[in-house]
Amino acid sequence: MAERNEKKRKRIENTQKQQNKKQDGEVKKEERDGSSEEMAKKGQEIQAKSNPNKKFKKVFPYGNYKSYYGYRIGKGPEREEDPRIRVLKKEWFEGKDCLDIGCNSGVVTIQIAKKYNCKSILGLDIDSALIEEAFWYLRKFVKMEFAEKKNTNNTNVKAVQDVNESEQCTNKSSNEGADNGSSHQSSCERNLSDIVSFRQENFVRSRPHDKQYDTILCLSVTKWIHLNWGDDGLITAFGKIWRLLRPGGVFVLEPQPWSSYERNRRVSETTRSNYRDIKYRPDFFREMLLDKIGFRRVEVVTSDLSGTRTGFNRPIFAYYK
Numbered sequence: 440m441a442e443r444n445e446k447k448r449k450r451i452e453n454t455q456k457q458q459n460k461k462q463d464g465e466v467k468k469e470e471r472d473g474s475s476e477e478m479a480k481k482g483q484e485i486q487a488k489s490n491p492n493k494k495f496k497k498v499f500p501y502g503n504y505k506s507y508y509g510y511r512i513g514k515g516p517e518r519e520e521d522p523r524i525r526v527l528k529k530e531w532f533e534g535k536d537c538l539d540i541g542c543n544s545g546v547v548t549i550q551i552a553k554k555y556n557c558k559s560i561l562g563l564d565i566d567s568a569l570i571e572e573a574f575w576y577l578r579k580f581v582k583m584e585f586a587e588k589k590n591t592n593n594t595n596v597k598a599v600q601d602v603n604e605s606e607q608c609t610n611k612s613s614n615e616g617a618d619n620g621s622s623h624q625s626s627c628e629r630n631l632s633d634i635v636s637f638r639q640e641n642f643v644r645s646r647p648h649d650k651q652y653d654t655i656l657c658l659s660v661t662k663w664i665h666l667n668w669g670d671d672g673l674i675t676a677f678g679k680i681w682r683l684l685r686p687g688g689v690f691v692l693e694p695q696p697w698s699s700y701e702r703n704r705r706v707s708e709t710t711r712s713n714y715r716d717i718k719y720r721p722d723f724f725r726e727m728l729l730d731k732i733g734f735r736r737v738e739v740v741t742s743d744l745s746g747t748r749t750g751f752n753r754p755i756f757a758y759y760k
């Protein structure tokens with residue numbers, strides 16, 4: 440009897456081990472192939488299967504993922520440039536006032552400011568912890584920039600380059616001043632903390648801003664607005680963006696496809712119920728923005744972004760006011 444029980448116990452243990460292995464394999468495969476959204480969902484499903492009584496791991500109801508960029512483009516301030524940045528046009532940013540809605544931990548906001556020399560860029564996110572992280576990264580970037588400049592000054596050959604560069608900066612600044620009458624300086628003279636700022640804000644519910652912008656970015660955010668505040672929330676956000684843009688301004692939109700909504704619809708009761716009621720799916724955004732909101736025209740910035748992780752290869756559009 441005791442022997443039979445022992446055998447039975449071993450059999451159960453083995454089955455459990457095999458199940459765990461299979462689940463580990465599934466998680467690893469998702470880490471390789473899937474988006475972080477898929478990973479979050481899969482992780483929850485696996486947890487629910489293996490221990491239905493245990494509480495789920497942290498969910499991210501607004502797409503407010505921690506380590507989002509660690510997953511997309513690597514860790515640390517020296518991480519790779521986000522592949523979306525290379526398809527954006529310099530003229531949308533250089534010497535312009537910009538707004539980045541749903542900036543997460545601010546990495547793309549900072550990379551844009553650095554590469555395209557914005558006059559100003561404000562990153563907004565609903566999650567205050569992400570905004571704190573964004574400020575932390577900004578301080579890191581500024582320190583790195585400072586160290587780079589110091590290094591440059593310490594090298595004789597580089598010193599000559601510095602002179603040339605500073606001459607270029609001066610010329611560029613004065614030309615820019617002459618061109619558009621603005622008083623903005625080039626990034627050679629200002630450090631990033633003069634250009635970049637961050638603020639916690641729920642863009643759908645916040646009061647109107649007291650300034651307008653030349654360029655507004657909304658990258659991989661519409662699904663979260665849509666799921667959390669429904670069609671009304673999305674229309675509110677689009678209308679607000681239109682009003683915040685100066686005439687001739689550009690709205691850079693990277694919407695998530697409808698297929699990806701399904702994966703996240705269960706992050707909360709609200710998203711579950713909004714998902715069922717959504718009438719204006721992403722395929723309809725173009726018509727909504729042009730015919731109802733009032734944008735003049737749209738340009739497809741990219742329909743296929745090579746070099747992006749699986750699940751992040753989404754089209755990007757530029758809507759002109």
Ligand SMILES: C[S@@+](CC[C@H](N)C(=O)[O-])C[C@H]1O[C@@H](n2cnc3c(N)ncnc32)[C@H](O)[C@@H]1O
Nearest residue numbers: 501502503541543564565641642643658659663
């Ligand atoms: C998937 S992330 C995209 C981050 C970044 N825009 C990018 O593409 O690299 C979505 C971000 O939008 C933010 N978000 C969602 N709803 C928001 C709202 N109503 N107002 C401000 N931020 C919001 C989330 O906190 C999250 O950081």
